[in-house]
Amino acid sequence: MRPGVRLGIDVGRARVGVARCDAGAILAVPVETVPRSPEGESGDLARILELADEYGAVELVVGNPLALSGRATASTEDAVAFAARLAAAVGAERQVRLVDERLSTVTAQQHLRASGKKARQQRPIVDQAAAVIILQHALDAERASGTAPGRVLPTDEGPSPL
DSSP states (O other): OOOSOEEEEEEOSSEEEEEEEOTTSOOEEEEEEEEOOOTTOOHHHHHHHHHHHHHTOSEEEEEEOOOTTSOOOHHHHHHHHHHHHHHHHHGGGSEEEEEEOTTHHHHHHHHHHHTTOOHHHHTTTHHHHHHHHHHHHHHHHHHHHSSOOSEEOOOOOSSOOO
16 A cells, blocks of 8 residues: 555535545545636635645545446546646646546435435535545555556646646
8 A cells, every 4th residue: 555645536516525544545534625616717726736735645536427337427527627637737746546436426425414414514515525435445445456546647747837
């Protein structure tokens, strides 16, 4: 298992859920829900990079929301585009890894409902809960297989677009 703090990222149309793990890469915990910036602005990316610096993250794990059949959807395209922008922004100092996240939001909603949270109470935290599920699944998969999950996105080693 590779050591180091990682951020888990659940990309939604309105919000981005962020989670992190400890330096031993054992346990994922929620961090923050970041509002998505309008097209052409990069406030959401800037905040995620601030969190990566604050926690000393060595890697950013972005959920890839495929359909149950494995096919891409509109949400897949949005998440992949966001991850590519993130990879370009971090440059060579950190890896951005895209991992399968089928049903992470549904699972997060089920867990929150089971804990007694009503739908209205879930809205501000469901993205964080989904990010925790994405990151914890990636950590567990790496621990079980001995190989890093998903795929690394290419980075732009030029100046940051932020």
